[in-house]
Amino acid sequence: xxxxxxxxxxxxxxxxxxxxxxxxxxEDANHEAHGYNPLCGDTVDVYLKMGHxxxxxxxxxxxxxxAISLASASMMTEIIKGKTETQAKHIFDGFQKLVKGEENDFxxxxxxxxxxxxxxxxxxxxxxxxxxxxxxxxxxxxxDKPDVSTE
Amino acid sequence: xxxxxxxxxxxxxxxxxxxxxxxxxxxxxFLDSGASAQKPTAVLEAVQKAYAETYANVHxxxxxxxxVSTELYEGAREIxxxxxxxxxxxxxxxxxxxxxxxxxxxxxxxxxxxxxGDEIILxxxxxxxxxxPWQLIAEKTGAVVKAVPIDAHGEFMLDxxxxxxxxxxxxxxxxxxxxxxxxxxxxxxxxxxAHDAGAVVLIDGSQAAPHMKIDMQSLGADFxxxxxxxxxxxxxxxxxxxxxxxxxxxxxxxxxxxxxxxxTFAKTTYAKGHAKFEAGTPPIVQAIGLGAAINYVNEIGxxxxxxxxxxxxxxxxEQLQSxxxxxxxxxxxxxxxxISFTLDGVHPHDIGTIVDRGGVAIRVxxxxxxxxxxxxxxxxTARASMALYNNRxxxxxxxxxxxxxxxxxx
Numbered sequence: 001x002x003x004x005x006x007x008x009x010x011x012x013x014x015x016x017x018x019x020x021x022x023x024x025x026x027e028d029a030n031h032e033a034h035g036y037n038p039l040c041g042d043t044v045d046v047y048l049k050m051g052h053x054x055x056x057x058x059x060x061x062x063x064x065x066x067a068i069s070l071a072s073a074s075m076m077t078e079i080i081k082g083k084t085e086t087q088a089k090h091i092f093d094g095f096q097k098l099v100k101g102e103e104n105d106f107x108x109x110x111x112x113x114x115x116x117x118x119x120x121x122x123x124x125x126x127x128x129x130x131x132x133x134x135x136x137x138x139x140x141x142x143x144d145k146p147d148v149s150t151e
Numbered sequence: 152x153x154x155x156x157x158x159x160x161x162x163x164x165x166x167x168x169x170x171x172x173x174x175x176x177x178x179x180x181f182l183d184s185g186a187s188a189q190k191p192t193a194v195l196e197a198v199q200k201a202y203a204e205t206y207a208n209v210h211x212x213x214x215x216x217x218x219v220s221t222e223l224y225e226g227a228r229e230i231x232x233x234x235x236x237x238x239x240x241x242x243x244x245x246x247x248x249x250x251x252x253x254x255x256x257x258x259x260x261x262x263x264x265x266x267x268g269d270e271i272i273l274x275x276x277x278x279x280x281x282x283x284p285w286q287l288i289a290e291k292t293g294a295v296v297k298a299v300p301i302d303a304h305g306e307f308m309l310d311x312x313x314x315x316x317x318x319x320x321x322x323x324x325x326x327x328x329x330x331x332x333x334x335x336x337x338x339x340x341x342x343x344x345a346h347d348a349g350a351v352v353l354i355d356g357s358q359a360a361p362h363m364k365i366d367m368q369s370l371g372a373d374f375x376x377x378x379x380x381x382x383x384x385x386x387x388x389x390x391x392x393x394x395x396x397x398x399x400x401x402x403x404x405x406x407x408x409x410x411x412x413x414x415t416f417a418k419t420t421y422a423k424g425h426a427k428f429e430a431g432t433p434p435i436v437q438a439i440g441l442g443a444a445i446n447y448v449n450e451i452g453x454x455x456x457x458x459x460x461x462x463x464x465x466x467x468x469e470q471l472q473s474x475x476x477x478x479x480x481x482x483x484x485x486x487x488x489x490i491s492f493t494l495d496g497v498h499p500h501d502i503g504t505i506v507d508r509g510g511v512a513i514r515v516x517x518x519x520x521x522x523x524x525x526x527x528x529x530x531x532t533a534r535a536s537m538a539l540y541n542n543r544x545x546x547x548x549x550x551x552x553x554x555x556x557x558x559x560x561x
């Protein structure tokens with residue numbers, strides 16, 4: 001088996017894809033967005049409950065997708081919960097650069113190690129959109145843009 | 152010339168330079184010919200020679216090279232005519248691809264004849280390129296698009312189709328072979344029934360052209376389209392066959408040079424025959440390359456190509472079916488060498504990425520056939536599509552790679 005495949009499909013990634021966390025539609029969500037990748041037909045709906053001062057009190061998602069997109073969405077909901085809107089967007093900026101191979105000194109504080117699990121995507125340029133679909137939907141939800149397409 | 156009595160796939164593979172390369176350190180197992188086929192040396196040399204030795208624009212100059220170039224370009228049209236057994240070269244129009252051929256018919260013929268409430272009948276098997284042009288023209292004319300259903304095996308439901316035909320049916324546009332699942336449709340019955348109902352028929356032969364002999368006079372289709380790059384020719388060249396009496400009555404699609412008889416600002420008259428539909432400088436070298444590709448497959452012979460591919464399809468089907476949790480999508484009785492499949496618990500994109508590392512090129516996704524994916528309740532599938540140059544080693548590589556997908560996903 002090839003090392004870059006093992007790197008991409010780590011146990012943690014497979015676990016998140018098979019048992020995605022926060023895979024639900026919270027009734028009290030006050031921001032949501034639909035993400036769509038027309039290339040593969042994958043979809044994700046991201047639900048956020050935003051409190052005062054831009055604090056993300058709850059984050060969840062539903063959708064269909066490959067292991068990379070499901071794992072990324074699942075990990076994202078865990079990471080952004082309890083963060084502010086500004087913090088979440090800042091993490092996404094760094095994460096996007098990480099999976100595109102543009103960031104060598106990725107630092108997302110306490111979340112660095114977890115997000116580094118997805119760094120293997122940079123060896124597979126065709127899969128970057130899978131890894132970032134839910135994140136794009138998350139920022140759209142915050143900005144009240146209900147739909148995002150990766151094309 | 153190839154030996155006419157045997158089919159030697161290893162000899163054929165040597166005709167295609169790409170098979171001398173490796174991908175990710177593995178021999179290339181190219182199982183994505185349904186998306187676009189590889190090119191034999193005969194085509195590459197014809198293209199190179201056309202640019203290096205005889206290139207000039209066609210139908211214009213009186214100089215020597217323009218004449219030679221015109222003869223080669225028109226010679227390619229005759230190769231296509233003979234290959235399709237069309238009655239006249241005026242029935243063969245060169246386009247950019249099959250998509251443009253369908254758009255031409257929709258915008259010229261469709262625009263001229265469709266009235267509000269008229270019906271255009273398609274099928275659930277169609278590629279988006281045989282759906283969207285009809286939806287666009289239906290929007291402009293008030294016509295209605297309907298789709299013939301398919302059954303659980305992916306068969307075109309002829310009885311439902313016969314029920315749908317009626318006095319409002321003006322156009323039937325159906326694929327000859329499904330690009331996504333390989334179903335061969337009963338085109339002869341489809342065409343005859345449409346004619347009985349007074350409708351004209353367009354057949355999308357994009358997937359049929361690489362696999363079988365197509366005969367316009369025997370089939371009786373009013374329009375038949377295919378693309379060059381799937382039949383081992385260059386990209387940028389497509390074919391539209393149309394019955395002469397229909398083409399003659401149709402308005403032009405694109406306007407420009409080469410398609411006119413006389414231009415004045417008061418009134419322009421149009422060229423006759425195929426020229427009316429070939430505005431501007433055509434894909435000259437691409438057409439010459441397509442001619443070389445058609446000569447290449449005919450030298451081998453579609454009877455042998457078909458037998459080889461069907462044997463390979465049977466082998467691949469048997470091997471893939473032996474894999475636990477693999478489900479073949481589309482099991483029509485008559486299929487071309489295309490297998491769509493899913494693996495329980497694994498998204499097709501993950502399958503595609505993993506098998507690629509084993510040197511295996513397959514298509515994963517919706518195959519530009521989302522209504523068909525909806526029918527089978529899947530967002531996407533993995534698709535192995537075979538051609539005359541594939542061998543059992545390619546299938547073995549696919550099967551081994553799919554097993555490694557299962558290892559990774561546990």
